[in-house]
Amino acid sequence: QNNKSDPRERRLKAIYDALDAGNNKKAIQEAEKVLRKEAGDSLCAKALRALALLRYGRLDEATAAASEVERVDTSEESVLQAMTYFYKESHRLDLIAAMYERAVQQQPKSEDLLTSLFMAHVRVLDHKKQQLTAAKLHRLAPSKNPYYFWSVMSVLMQATECGGELASKMLLPLAAKMAEAFRDRMNAEAEVQLYLMVLEMQERFEDCLATLDGPLSSLLSPQSTEMTRQQRMGYLEKLGRKQELADARWEDLTTEPNDWARWQSCIQSSINADISQGGDYVEADPRLSELQSRIDAIAAEHPGLSGPCLARLELMRRCPVSCRPETALSLMRSYFEAFASRPAVASDLLQFRSLLSDTDENSSPAKLLELIRPGLPEWPKAAADADRQQLVRDLTARINYEQLSRGLLNKPMDAEQRNAKVAELIQAYRANLLDGLRPTEVQPADDLLLLAVSLHYDAWLVEDAKQSETHLLQALYLLDEGLSGSPSNYNIMLWMIRLFIALGAWTPASNLYERLDVKQILLESVGFVLSRQVARCGLLSQGLVMLNNTAMFYKNNWRDIVEHLCTAYRIGNFRKVPELVALTDRVSSSLESVFCGLELRHQSLLLSGPNIVEGVYEMGAPPESSSSAESPQPAFDGLVDGRDFRLVREFRSDLLAATADASRLLEDERAWLLYRSLGLRCVSHLTRMATEMASTGSVTKQADAARALKQQLMEQSAGSTGDSLPAFDIEPHPCLPYPACLPAHFAAGSQALLAPAIDYFLNLLPPSTDNSSAGVADASSIDPLLESFDAQLAAVEVINADGGSAATAPVEPLFGQQLQRLSCLCESACLLSLVHELTAVALAGKLAMSKKQRRPYETFCRTVRSRIGDRINRAAAALEALEAVWKAKIGQAWTDADGQEETVGVGGDDGGQPKRRCRAKVDELLCQSRCRCLGEMLNLLRVKARLSETGRAGGAT
């Protein structure tokens, strides 16, 4: 750009400008203009044209344009840069390295090119080639330390990657030797840290300590003091120098006597040091009382701090011989009394619940509550003249007490107690709403409302009231009221999402999810609250969008992380290199990523409309099943579950226990992933079978593979419908998947169609087709397939019959469950439609024969078409009837609400009843959303039905 008079530069600049402005179409035109003017000579313009085409979405042309550039070996910087962008954006990082390899061959002495090559290897985590490239750079510029330490780091990363003897006997000693050779030339903190990293991996912790105390420590910056303190304690721990470690920890504590992590390490290291000196503690051990006095002394020194008070309880928990329930009770009591007006006191104490006695009344949880109750402030009341700070303190104390009491008593109340408690909580909630809060702040009283919601949820779980929606609705009405006063309370929104889904209302749940602003890394920890629901809420285009967003997040992040890895090398932050590499691993083994990827493929297959066969090819079979059916089913081992089940606060430890069993929860997910990927393999195999039958006229090549796949399907169905996975079992904790995907899906009869579909195709053509006029399969070969579908349809028609009348209980009492059954029926209908399409494909060759010969095939196709069409139409009719029931209810809720006076007022004695306005609003949302789900499914079925009517399957392709 410096040479403004150069017309060639000027023309190129126009392309760059258009690209920068995001005007890709113009960039293409500008590039083509340059190419015309320069008779196609400008490689740079070609590369930029490829990039612009890619960004414009013209992928085939982009690839063609790029390969034209690739044919020429060049070291021209602008071309290489443009192509680097091209490869990054097409997720082909491997090709960047290949391109720079070629460029370096042309200019082996270029530091810039070699640096670019080094970074290209970093992006694909090729540590060995990184090392070689860094070595070349070092030879070119021996005075530049960074190049040298890049190669040390690359050796270290090879050791991390391969482990074992190769690492310990060869790579690590090499890295250490390289670093030590440069000890005297080290001039940056990063280099010292790298040296420490090598020593740590070699477990040479004495040398680590010596380095921290030696001359190299002068290179460590003042802001790293905190880190080096932690490092030092880590080394002492590794070396088993327990007394020194304990002393260091206590010293560390004195600077931050309220830091809970420091307390925990202090107590643990003191216990370890004592025990290593003279065996386990016994009762009345003087060492133990010494430790207690040490804690007490700090508590006395800092009377306002909560940490030292909790520390005594922590000692009891870590060292049960020191625990006396009556002492625990008195410590917990004084903790509550001292800090009751601060937030989170209940959860501080509840972790020590097990220190109390379940047998001795005097040190029982109930006793603790009895003792602290008299000291509680009265329920406050918000008023214009009230002291707001005092009010919030009093409110917090009451909330802490209610939360503590829920967690300590740990069991559901009977109906009478519960109704009284709900009334008390809701009245207190309504009396304590504060004015003038920013929309981002939450009402302190919300916690009362959430406790009332938990009580309704308890009732639903316990009283076998799962048969009715009543308690869930009551909870939703209250939550809706809460949200209007606290528009950003995420606990309220998460509860509502869960309840709306249970009640079969996707749209309000999805709107709340959007309002929660779940994006980026939250997709990993929070995304599951909705992503797990796509399959059970009908085949929704909205669900597809959501899954696609998540899938893109993971794909793009991998690319972003390796860019930061390059930066870490560039600025010499070597400590972050292994962390970032671990993060790439973490991203690729994310459960959420795999889940959404598979679900996305599955849903788009079902929604793919009239070109379903092409659709299967287009999106490609899942990578793990792209090989033949005999290849082993992916086990989905090594997935990491990042879902945060503690999002919704719950205080009852029995309910919390369900979230703690991480392995069971992950097992449920794996079972589902196996099932889904098997289903996808099956569909892609059926498609392949059909096309091969068309070209060869036989199934012999595919038969064995198909049978193997069928076998796997049967095995998985048998394994998953056993006693271990009870159908529709509702998870007790509000944050858990509701219910686990696979059992719910199987209970809705969804798996039954795939195996008969394979059988049908195996029987579609006889093994030999020599006698071309004979041998078309009997039309009855489709019967087992239709029977499975009829069973599903029958179950739905029962729902339908009951949907309109309240007299008989429907098969699935919750609409959420009904919807799941309907959604499974829809999936099956899509599969039937696919079978019908594939029949036509398989028989295409036969249908092209002479008129006389093709007649039996035409008859066969027509029969299959009409029988499948009939089923899909019946399914549509069932849905239509149900939709009519719900359509009729739209608008009624408001009429009912308007017809009566609102008696619920602020602070009035209304028994904690929901407000009528909230009831009407929620009821209306439910009706509309149910109609919408049914409507979308109905549309899909109609598309499929029309497909069979137009007789695509009847005609030759």
Add this chain to the structure above:
Amino acid sequence: YGLSFYLTYLVHWPEYFKIAESSDGRVMGYVMGKSEGYNEKWHGHVTALSVAPEFRRLGLAGKLMAGLEDVSEKKRAYFVDLFVRVSNDVAVALYKKLGYTVYRRVLEYYSGNSSPMFEQDEDAFDMRKSLSRDPERKSMIPLEKPVRPEDVD
């Protein structure tokens, strides 16, 4: 923020990340920042400070800020600065309590539609607190006129 945003900070300024965890292992809040500027404008900057709603009123924000200021002291910065929505009076009051003053107003620093909560463009206060290297508190002397975001250095 996007993952990439956090990673940029993690790679360049890891020392500025502080997290507060509750006794039962929940994340209560975090702070992140950076150091930048030349000569007497060399300063620490608060990029994000966040305390979960259920852990407010525990003094966590002050603790996290003190940590960030401590790092900035060690890096010999002259002052620490931060941007805050002018409407966020709770936060502005908190920062004032911690010794910060409004140095200048930055017009339409926050663009609308960045979150479902805020639909309008909004001005920011640029608030500053001098560190020990600026004993005369020169860096805190308020500017009279507001500035445009593009003129913020």
